[in-house]
Amino acid sequence: MAAIDAQDQLKELNSTLTGIEAVLDLDGMRGDIGKLREESADPELWNDQERAQKVTRRLSYLGSELSRVEALRNRLDDLAVLFELAWEEDDGDTLGEAEGELGSLRKDVQQLEVRTLMAGEYDAREALVTINAQAGGVDAADWAQQLQRMYLRWAERHGYPTEIYDTSYAEEAGIKSTTFVVRAPYAYGTLRGEHGTHRLVRISPFDNQGRRQTSFAGLDVVPVVEQSDHIDIDESELRIDVYRSSGPGGQGVNTTDSAVRITHLPSGIVVSCQNERSQLQNRASAMNVLQAKLLERKRQEEAEKMAELRGKGTTSWGTQIRNYVLHPYQIVKDLRTGVEAGNPTAVLDGEIDEFVEAEIRWMRQQESAAS
Structure with missing residues (x-):
């Protein structure tokens, strides 16, 4: 893969992921996680089993979503470094590894992008x-x-x-x-x-x-x-x-x-x-x-x-x-x-x-x- 082509694809992925991060509002997500953790630590919460289960499910979901986005961002940053290394060293094996990761990362970002399309009134429901x-x-x-x-x-x-x-x-x-x-x-x-x-x-x-x-x-x-x-x-x-x-x-x-x-x-x-x-x-x-x-x-x-x-x-x-x-x-x-x-x-x-x-x-x- 040519260096210019790979750089263009990395820029496109970065733009897509940045848009996803904006729609999901990661700072707001972190704030919600903090509030839910405080709520889940309250012993009185478990007097209402239904409410407690809803809080723990929401906390687990938000934690998983945040980790998913952060992991994709880290992979994208690491991938850019891997491509640079492959080009500098003219290393075909490393370049092949980077190209494989690029395809995998693109697929994972596209899957996450689907989540941002769910903006209907009831889409967030069970x-x-x-x-x-x-x-x-x-x-x-x-x-x-x-x-x-x-x-x-x-x-x-x-x-x-x-x-x-x-x-x-x-x-x-x-x-x-x-x-x-x-x-x-x-x-x-x-x-x-x-x-x-x-x-x-x-x-x-x-x-x-x-x-x-x-x-x-x-x-x-x-x-x-x-x-x-x-x-x-x-x-x-x-x-x-x-x-x-x-x-x-x-x-x-x-x-x-x-x-x-x-x-x-x-x-x-x-x-x-x-x-x-x-x-x-x-x-x-x-x-x-x-x-x-x-x-x-x-x-x-x-x-x-x-x-x-x-x-x-x-x-x-x-x-x-x-x-x-x-x-x-x-x-x-x-x-x-x-x-x-x-x-x-x-x-x-x-x-x-x-x-x-x-x-x-x-x-x-x-x-x-x-x-």
Whole structure:
């Protein structure tokens, strides 16, 4: 690589990283970390477990983000020195090492840049994810369960805690639906582009004739509600049912009717929770899910009204977004961004960052064009 070309690329990376540092406000981040450390050191904090966990998660996230940016800055500074050394010594091995690090650093800076694109009102929230089996019978139920595993594995790879609120198992295999929360800052901003229908094409393991089957599962992603959110819910508009928690094959999990299902009659939204032993706890969790879904519905209605006033059509992400083809060839392709992966096994094991980052950029472009 020519010296001038490398210097230009280093300048470009420096400019990009400087912009990222400005958007993230590192000084403000350090200030927040200091305040959170003081708060976490207060023994009284742990009298409120929910608040304590939120503080520690936020502290861990900010510390990780700050370390990530600082590490990239140090790598960029070291890389400039490495190139200078290679040119001065005319050392081909050192130059090769520097060029390899340049490519790796560029990729890592681009990944961090995606974080600065998440500036929506609720993007910083944790994410509430619901997956429903759609057309395809038992294959669709099995597909819904594979998607659940894919997102839980993705969260695990990133060190994001998750909590499954409810899972409704299908009779033969797989699940009818599941709801879980990803407890990490910006989880909603990261995953909201996954909202929509996911299509699987494969040889059905449930077809004794070995025929190809197409099945569908729908993904719904909404931000977790916070105390500042105001959603009026009239208790008289709710139907609350209690039932016994069940596992795969319909087997009983609890011996008491602790699971709770809440139907919001005006909207038809149905939510349920069975992960807690206590009916009271399950009801509280189910109400949180209902509030999150009503908040998202309210946000969508407001966005549609604004678009109507502007005289523009709204952008919908609730359609088919991605194909996962396992037969006759193997490929995963996003229909919006065009991103492809030739290893579906890795994707289904949680390696979806390339898709997620591309759709965040795509959504930002769509939103900019609509404003």
